[in-house]
Amino acid sequence: LVGLDGDPQSRQLVAIGLYGARLRIGTGSLGGWDPFGPERLITRSTGNVLYEFDGHSALGLYKRYLGDRAADLPASGLLFPLSLREPAGAGQGVVRSIVSVCEDDQSLTFGGDVPEGSYARLMKANFDRLIDGAHGAAEESSEGRRAGEPELAILISCVGRKLVLRRRVEEEVESVRDVLGSQAVLSGFYSYGEIAPFTSVDRCEFHNQTMTITTLSER
Amino acid sequence: MHKVLQRQLRRFFGGAGGVAAEIREFVDDVDAAYEQSDEDRRLLERSLELTSEELLAVNEQLRRDIAERTQVSLVERTRLEEQLRQSQKMEAIGRLAGGVAHDFNNVLTAIIGYAEIALKEPQASELDTIRTCLVEIMRGADRAASLTRQLLAFSRRQMLQPQFLDPNAAVRETVAILRRLIGEDICLETAFGERLGTVRADPGQLQQVLLNLVVNARDAMPRGGTLAISTALLHLERPQEHDLFTLPAGSYVTLAVADTGIGMSPATLAHIFEPFFTTKEHGTGLGLATVYGVVKQTGGFVRVESRPNEGSRFTIYLPRFGDAPARTMRPSGHHPLPFQGTETVLLVEDEQQVRELVSTVLGGLGYQVIAAASGDEAIAHAERHAGEIHMLISDVVMPGMNSFEAAEQVRRSHPEARVLFISGYTTTDALHALGDGQALLRKPFTPEELARRVREVLAAQ
Numbered sequence: 001l002v003g004l005d006g007d008p009q010s011r012q013l014v015a016i017g018l019y020g021a022r023l024r025i026g027t028g029s030l031g032g033w034d035p036f037g038p039e040r041l042i043t044r045s046t047g048n049v050l051y052e053f054d055g056h057s058a059l060g061l062y063k064r065y066l067g068d069r070a071a072d073l074p075a076s077g078l079l080f081p082l083s084l085r086e087p088a089g090a091g092q093g094v095v096r097s098i099v100s101v102c103e104d105d106q107s108l109t110f111g112g113d114v115p116e117g118s119y120a121r122l123m124k125a126n127f128d129r130l131i132d133g134a135h136g137a138a139e140e141s142s143e144g145r146r147a148g149e150p151e152l153a154i155l156i157s158c159v160g161r162k163l164v165l166r167r168r169v170e171e172e173v174e175s176v177r178d179v180l181g182s183q184a185v186l187s188g189f190y191s192y193g194e195i196a197p198f199t200s201v202d203r204c205e206f207h208n209q210t211m212t213i214t215t216l217s218e219r
Numbered sequence: 220m221h222k223v224l225q226r227q228l229r230r231f232f233g234g235a236g237g238v239a240a241e242i243r244e245f246v247d248d249v250d251a252a253y254e255q256s257d258e259d260r261r262l263l264e265r266s267l268e269l270t271s272e273e274l275l276a277v278n279e280q281l282r283r284d285i286a287e288r289t290q291v292s293l294v295e296r297t298r299l300e301e302q303l304r305q306s307q308k309m310e311a312i313g314r315l316a317g318g319v320a321h322d323f324n325n326v327l328t329a330i331i332g333y334a335e336i337a338l339k340e341p342q343a344s345e346l347d348t349i350r351t352c353l354v355e356i357m358r359g360a361d362r363a364a365s366l367t368r369q370l371l372a373f374s375r376r377q378m379l380q381p382q383f384l385d386p387n388a389a390v391r392e393t394v395a396i397l398r399r400l401i402g403e404d405i406c407l408e409t410a411f412g413e414r415l416g417t418v419r420a421d422p423g424q425l426q427q428v429l430l431n432l433v434v435n436a437r438d439a440m441p442r443g444g445t446l447a448i449s450t451a452l453l454h455l456e457r458p459q460e461h462d463l464f465t466l467p468a469g470s471y472v473t474l475a476v477a478d479t480g481i482g483m484s485p486a487t488l489a490h491i492f493e494p495f496f497t498t499k500e501h502g503t504g505l506g507l508a509t510v511y512g513v514v515k516q517t518g519g520f521v522r523v524e525s526r527p528n529e530g531s532r533f534t535i536y537l538p539r540f541g542d543a544p545a546r547t548m549r550p551s552g553h554h555p556l557p558f559q560g561t562e563t564v565l566l567v568e569d570e571q572q573v574r575e576l577v578s579t580v581l582g583g584l585g586y587q588v589i590a591a592a593s594g595d596e597a598i599a600h601a602e603r604h605a606g607e608i609h610m611l612i613s614d615v616v617m618p619g620m621n622s623f624e625a626a627e628q629v630r631r632s633h634p635e636a637r638v639l640f641i642s643g644y645t646t647t648d649a650l651h652a653l654g655d656g657q658a659l660l661r662k663p664f665t666p667e668e669l670a671r672r673v674r675e676v677l678a679a680q
Contacts, residue, residue, distance in 0.1 A: 036266065036267070036270060037266070037269075037273060037274070038273055038274055038277055064269060065265070065266055067265055069262075080266075122266070124262075124263060124266055126256075126259040126260075126263065127255060127259055164259075167248075167251050167255070168251070168252065168255070
């Protein structure tokens with residue numbers, strides 16, 4: 001729910017514009033997840049609801065990989081986000097993570113669209129790789145900065161990362177602090193998705209499972 | 220507590236109990252990190268194990284798919300090969316049937332012509348004439364029987380028997396058939412060497428070789444041209460080097476087929492004797508492979524000279540066998556007609572049967588006959604023919620161009636040509652137009668009468 005000068009409501013978006021000759025903004029967004037295993041063709045899906053890979057139940061595949069942890073679905077599904085590649089697309093794909101499952105129709109609902117005909121690979125990560133991801137995002141966000149050290153950094157981390165990092169989730173923030181410096185005020189929250197360019201030359205995409213950082217400073 | 224941490228605490232602090240209270244929280248954090256790390260590792264190991272299983276299964280499926288496709292493509296390939304063999308067989312049969320049809324046409328024309336002449340013979344007492352006709356009919360029937368034997372031999376893939384042959388006679392016999400094959404816009408020239416001796420070859424196969432070369436030459440001249448067939452004697456004191464072979468020293472009879480057609484590029488030349496290599500839309504690529512095979516079996520060599528747009532020349536070298544008794548492809552047992560000759564005769568006759576009859580009779584006597592169905596065609600042949608035309612035999616009454624006018628035009632390009640008119644009419648205005656000095660042979664005539672009259676006209680001063 002979002003509100004602006006009034007009661008918070010659903011299906012609203014609030015945009016805040018910051019501008020000025022002295023304003024310096026940097027961004028960085030990285031996950032730290034690595035795709036593994038065979039590439040799978042999405043043979044049945046609707047919007048962000050996935051039913052089948054290669055003609056087989058997608059939920060069945062997740063349960064097999066999760067083993068005992070399948071009981072913790074949908075939360076445990078965040079352990080295996082999907083890397084999506086469009087049929088003709090090469091290059092870096094987008095990452096999608098599970099937000100809910102439905103046993104009735106054996107479907108998985110993701111934090112973004114999973115179009116039919118796309119190719120998907122399961123992704124994996126461990127503690128170290130995710131901390132490295134947060135570190136990389138911080139470096140990326142500070143590279144875009146022309147002068148001065150960031151005074152404010154907004155950290156948006158995917159809730160899926162918290163599931164892997166668990167008790168040591170603060171280390172993610174600490175690794176960002178190591179890069180941005182003690183002068184930066186760190187703020188932020190856990191999200192169900194992040195909108196950002198992967199690098200400063202990419203266009204904005206909707207991601208899951210990343211640490212996405214925006215740095216602000218005045219010269 | 221994690222086992223690793225337990226061992227470490229035992230080593231450094233004598234066990235978990237020895238850990239000071241102020242660092243107990245730190246130890247708990249380390250323990251949690253160990254546990255989490257283990258859990259991460261187990262999840263990854265499990266994931267990799269499952270992935271390996273999946274990839275193995277996919278691999279196995281791919282292997283099965285490839286094996287299946289290979290099997291399918293093998294079956295398909297076998298089927299296509301069978302189809303190819305079948306189509307090659309069909310084309311070979313088609314070509315053979317075509318050749319046989321031409322031969323049979325000639326034979327039947329002769330049989331019909333002579334039978335007609337015999338039937339029209341008003342005097343039953345003219346036994347000699349009838350007998351001559353019957354002999355020719357028998358000869359035709361013999362040749363037809365020989366064709367049938369060859370056809371049977373072909374269909375049963377029998378090896379035919381090599382014989383000692385007079386190469387010139389063998390070529391002449393075939394040339395009579397070839398004329399029909401090559402079309403009217405191609406001028407056929409022949410030149411026969413003397414004292415060639417004999418070669419040892421299968422007459423049918425030799426005929427096939429010549430036929431294949433002539434068909435190729437014809438196909439190379441879609442806009443007409445000159446096809447030259449020649450024989451010659453070649454004696455080599457020492458081996459002669461050629462591009463693709465060395466001709467050992469010795470005596471050879473050469474048989475050359477040359478055309479003025481489109482010629483061949485070096486790339487094409489490199490492959491022409493390979494089975495199934497063809498540049499023709501509907502070719503089997505077996506023609507020259509057959510030529511090569513037959514010539515090699517006969518102990519000979521084939522040489523090709525060709526350049527794009529400059530025509531082609533195939534020369535076959537067959538070992539010469541001295542002057543051993545030779546037989547020609549002509550069936551024995553019948554007396555050859557007298558009054559033989561080797562001159563070139565241009566024949567104009569619109570009636571096909573008569574044209575065939577005269578061609579066959581004169582061809583059989585050794586004359587080189589250029590046959591034309593009209594005055595226009597005769598003039599065209601005369602203009603293209605580079606060699607001498609010794610004689611023009613022309614029907615008097617024909618549709619189209621007037622026969623006298625045609626004769627005059629032929630003599631313009633070949634003033635050496637003697638003229639003999641033939642006519643089935645006894646009283647026509649056209650005949651009256653014949654001058655006193657003009658030679659005329661009235662139809663019906665026997666082959667012997669024709670032969671005698673031709674010799675008389677050629678001998679006249």
